[in-house]
Amino acid sequence: MKYTGPSCRICRRSGVKLFLKGEKCLSPKCPMERRAFPPGQHGPTRRGKRDTEYGLRLKEKQKLRHSYMITETQLRRYFSTAMSQKGVATGTALLQLLERRLDAVVQRMGFASSIKMARNWVRHGHVMVNGKRVDIPSYLVKPGDRITLDKDLKDNPDVQKSIAMNEGRPNLEWLNVDVENLEGTYLRVPSREEIPVAVNEQLIVEYYSR
Incomplete structure (x- = not known):
């Protein structure tokens, strides 16, 4: 399902800036500058909680999905295509496909x-x-x-x-x-080191390979 809520909530939930609002993300008005914790009434108390292994993989997958504003179905399709590519790591192939959009x-x-x-x-x-x-x-x-x-x-x-x-x-x-x-x-096609997306793609590969 496509997310239609406020973009800034996505960054707060991810714990990092995903630069979804362009110029606003670089200004003091960015909510991550003032409320760098998950949204919701229990957000401030969840900051110190440690994610499970599944939670870490899920969060990384969601971070990538929201960075390119694509649906879960689209990301799964890109992952399947990346898996079939020879001579390149699946995680790298996935990011390279997304960068070609x-x-x-x-x-x-x-x-x-x-x-x-x-x-x-x-x-x-x-x-x-x-x-x-x-x-x-x-x-x-x-x-x-x-x-x-x-x-x-x-x-x-x-x-x-x-x-x-x-x-x-x-x-x-x-x-x-x-x-x-x-x-x-x-x-x-850019190399992995050149792609300016701060995600751990190996966790995403592990998420879809479970």
Whole structure:
């Protein structure tokens, strides 16, 4: 079932910032800055409790699922695909598949401050792949694909804020981004060390392999 509640509750439940609200996550208004404990009336008293092994695996799986805003069914499907890949660890293959999603690539290019914003650009038909309009967020990008945003978005305040947020940050080596023209090229599949997602993928593999 798709989660439709407040995004900040997800971060508080996970215990880490998942940067689901973009600019707000970097400001003092972020609830994790003021209430870094699980939501609910018993949240503050649960901070010191130790999770079971199953609980740790479940929490890590949920953290990954919410980081890319996908459903349980989608994540299971990606895991099955990752298991069938040869020559690469299942956990790494899983993360690499998720990083190939079009909405994830748009966010990594710096044209959206959150995965939710990137998904909106895709769903509303503002993104093209190799000159063809694609409105499916789960579309898997391939090395060599050129991703372009509508020129109409160039003066969009949300896009401008997203670009400003990424100024000064190290370039992602698997992407070649042209900020001026709102486009970029997906050069290659990133290695595990390059993927900026703070999860223990081995716990996720253990969760689905139980």
